[in-house]
Amino acid sequence: MxxxxxxxxxxxxxxxxxxxxxxxxxxxxxxxxxxxxxxxxxxxxxxxxxxxxxxxxxxxxxxxxxxxxxxxxxxxxxxxxxxxxxxxxxxxxxxxxxxxxxxxxxxxxxxxxxxxxxxxxxxxxxxxxxxxxxxxxxxxxxxxxxxxxxxxxxxxxxxxxxxxxxxxxxxxxxxxxxxxxxxxxxxxxxxxxxxxxxxxxxxxxxxxxxxxxxxxxxxxxxxxxxxxxxxxxxxxxxxxxxxxYPRPTRTLEGTLTSNVVIGPNEQVILQGTVIVPNGVTLSIGEGAKVFGSVSPGGALLVKQGGKLEAIGTATNPVVFSSEKAVGQRQPGDWQGIILQGNGIQTFGGRGSSAIGEGDVGSFGGNNNADSSGTLRYVRIEFAGAPFSPGNERNCLSLMGVGSGTTVEYVQCHRGFDDGFEWWGGAVDHKYLVSTANRDDQLDFTDGYIGRVQYAIAHMDINAVSSNDDTSRCVEGDGSTSNSCASTGRTPTNGNCADPWFANLTCVASNGNAVATSGTNLGPGWFVRRSGTTIPVGSISHSVVVGTTAAVSCNTGAGQEAVTKFGDITTTLGSVACAGGTALGGNSASDAITLTNVNITAPDWTPTAGTIAATGNLKTVGGAEMNQAAFDDTNYRGAINTGGTKWWDGWTSFPAN
Structure with missing residues (x-):
């Protein structure tokens, strides 16, 4: 170090x-x-x-x-x-x-x-x-x-x-x-x-x-x-x-050899890829600003056994951003945060190791309860980097991250590729905000079986149009190898990614209007790459507006997948997936509107339409959504009508 x-x-x-x-x-x-x-x-x-x-x-x-x-x-x-x-x-x-x-x-x-x-x-x-x-x-x-x-x-x-x-x-x-x-x-x-x-x-x-x-x-x-x-x-x-004005700024480089503390409101630059190895903890206090260098590209890589403790507050979050001046920042200025744990990933076989995207080395093991630390009230912006087609660093990459890790109240904004991406593991989340990232806002594969509640995925047409791939609020691959035998959930313990999502708000916007189409814009919830009847993920109590479809299951030869869905309010007609499982009543073609879908000043509070669910979350589909990590909500979307704007104060939506 x-x-x-x-x-x-x-x-x-x-x-x-x-x-x-x-x-x-x-x-x-x-x-x-x-x-x-x-x-x-x-x-x-x-x-x-x-x-x-x-x-x-x-x-x-x-x-x-x-x-x-x-x-x-x-x-x-x-x-x-x-x-x-x-x-x-x-x-x-x-x-x-x-x-x-x-x-x-x-x-x-x-x-x-x-x-x-x-x-x-x-x-x-x-x-x-x-x-x-x-x-x-x-x-x-x-x-x-x-x-x-x-x-x-x-x-x-x-x-x-x-x-x-x-x-x-x-x-x-x-x-x-x-x-x-x-x-x-x-x-x-x-x-x-x-x-x-x-x-x-x-x-x-x-x-x-x-x-x-x-x-x-x-x-x-x-x-x-x-x-x-x-x-x-x-x-x-x-x-x-x-x-x-001149300011003393610490610079971190290379591999840390002992625990490092970045104090409250301190400013630090990541010069190239900074590695937190096994047995070392990087602690970051509230209000700290961590800037990724542009050349060489700054990144934070937390290896298996290493820990990141980045804990801000609702009024003073930890911010990871580009070292460029405000007004000059762009997606991909620096290379983002990568957490690598000992959780179960399934590419190449359940419980095996895999080499992570973005040339970050191996991850994965047999401990889905593993801990990589805590991220709470954290904002990550202008991150990510392309290495080769399909081989990118994202805003926040979660590779084999176990349920002992806490990631909540975290925003990914204007990343070069995906916002949040999971490869295996079982980490649970609440209160995620993914905004204006160029590709998918949330992306999972290779045995991920975590639980995500209260997530906001907001696609910006101008951002996704510059991408070279179809962009979705949530994209789920059963396996990157295009096929898997059965769900990765207990007791089956197969190799298909199969997480639970509840109270998702999915939005596609263009200026002040809700968009219905756009270059590279895809459906809100999209699954593929499992096998004809192998389910990939469960979603309920959610709102989808402005995308090309609410739920889509790939039927293309060699990439087929189905999903489980229930209690979704959408402006996009019927909620259907051929061969999929409907978990509960759906409010299709509802005139749901949100307060403001402008990506520069969003407010996702519903103002019209039906967001009252047909039943409490944990009753949907029998025991399908009865997960201990979930609150038992009775409304659809990440925020109830008149509810607390839980993102207010710690999120931000700059264009550059």
């Missing part, structure tokens, strides 16, 4: 691309890759400070070349009040987005006042939660390292110039530094020759946005003369504000 500490520039990067609806501009069609490449190049080796980049355009979306831009303080905090409806009224933290807002601050008016100050507007009015107002407030804190580097979060006086620069021939400006390195403010943006100014919001965390005429600032400004209905004469595309 190599553990070293070095000084590197780490920047918190926030961005907002202002859409035509907010700026009264047409859609921008130019390729801005050269500007973004220049920003990345200039990011290296800069002094600590606050930097701004973007492309200045007029109301016709044409570049405004060689224009002088001046940014001045307004003596205001970045708290904002926006008008809205009673349903969405309330306090929201550190967001500035379209309806509906996704991060609601529920602690109440007194608590929000400690973060935002008194909720009193510039017009002398008070905006309580009961009115049709949304209060958006920056509740982030400025890192101590940033303060030590001279970056402040104090107010900038009205009219005080913080930056002045001139755009180039393409209207672009790159990495212009604020002369006053202050965050947590709003600013006036003046453009030479423009009839009307705009306002810029910069949060302490570095997030940024241009404000519109519908925003009312809560601050010291007494003359909000920009609150008019006329359109702006300029806008900024690819608006980026960066807060850059």
């Amino acid at each position: 190599k553990i070293k500490t070095k000084q590197i520039g780490v920047f918190l990067l926030g961005f907002a691309m202002m859409l035509g609806g907010l700026t009264n501009c047409k859609e921008k069609k130019e390729d801005n890759s050269l500007l973004l490449a220049a920003i990345l190049y200039l990011n290296q080796g800069r002094a600590p400070g606050v930097y701004i980049s973007g492309i200045l355009v007029d109301e016709n979306n044409q570049p405004m070349a060689n224009r002088t831009v001046t940014i001045k303080g307004r003596g205001e905090t970045p708290s904002v009040v926006r008008t809205g409806d009673a349903t969405n009224s309330g306090y929201y933290k550190n967001v500035l987005s379209n309806t509906p807002f996704s991060t609601r601050y529920t602690a109440g008016e007194a608590a929000i006042a400690t973060q935002c100050g008194a909720i009193t507007g510039t017009y002398g009015a008070t905006y309580p939660l009961t009115t049709n107002r949304r209060v958006i407030c920056d509740t982030s804190t400025l890192a101590e390292e940033a303060k030590n580097a001279g970056i402040l979060d104090s107010l900038v006086g009205s009219g005080e110039v913080v930056a002045q620069f001139t755009t180039n021939a393409e209207g672009a400006f790159v990495s212009q530094k604020f002369t006053l390195p202050n965050t947590g403010n709003t600013y006036t943006v003046e453009v030479e020759g423009a009839a009307r100014n705009r306002r810029l919001r910069v949060a302490r965390s570095g997030t940024s946005s241009l404000l519109t005429q519908s925003d009312i600032i809560l601050g010291t400004n007494a003359t909000p003369n920009e609150e008019v209905s006329t359109k702006y004469s300029f806008s900024i595309f690819n608006l980026i504000v960066e807060v850059e």
